[in-house]
Amino acid sequence: MTTDDQIDELPDDLNPAGFVGAYLFPDNSRRRWPGVMYLGFAAIIAAVYFLANDAAVVNAGWLVAAVVLAAVGLFSISSGWRMTVDEKEALVAAQGAVGFAVGHASAQQVWRGLRSRPTWRVLCYSAEEPPAQRGLVLVDAVDGRILEHLVEINDEADLESAAG
Structure with missing residues (x-):
């Protein structure tokens, strides 16, 4: 195969043209399982440190590793919030908050705070063409x-009408 024959293409599982159905955002509560595994590994490593501390390969690094894994495990468990609001419900709630009829809108999942509480960030535009508010x-x-x-006048609409 020559360099002229090589083409860049997406694998089938990443190709959006072959996508069928609604996308389901994964629930953050899945973070709990790795957290439990981290705590289990931390307990095993701590047990090795305390039971075999006279071995040549066991040193204070084992205890540090156990403490770090335990901290990461506790964080994973505490940040494993169960999401009860999907993106469609977030779009409906956003329409009620902005106070205008929504035309185009998009929802993005983000996380807030130290414990990574899942939040929907919804950007919406009014239904006029071009949209007067966002x-x-x-x-x-x-x-x-x-x-x-936050609701504001859509300055982009003024730019489009001035240019067109």
């Missing part, structure tokens, strides 16, 4: 509360 709404993915929202 809004940014943060919706808690655990309980559906509106955390923050």
Whole structure:
């Protein structure tokens, strides 16, 4: 095969043209399982340190590794929030928060705070063409509360009408 014959292409599982159905965002509660595994490894490493500390290969590094793994495990478990609000429900909640009829909108999953609480960041535009308003709404993915929202005049609409 020559260099002229080589083409860049996506693998079948990443090709959006072959995608069928709605995308399901993974639930953050999946973080709990690795957390439990980290705690298990931390317990094993700590047991080796305390039971075989006279061995040549066992030193204080084993105890440090056990403490770090335990801390990471506790963080993984504590940040494993169960999401009860999906992106469609977040879009509906955002429409209620901005106070105008929403045309185009998109939702992005983000995390807030030290314990990584899942949050939907929803960007929405009013239904006029071009949109006169835009809004940014943060919706808690655990309980559906509106955390923050901002509504403003869409300056891009002024630029489009001036250019066209």
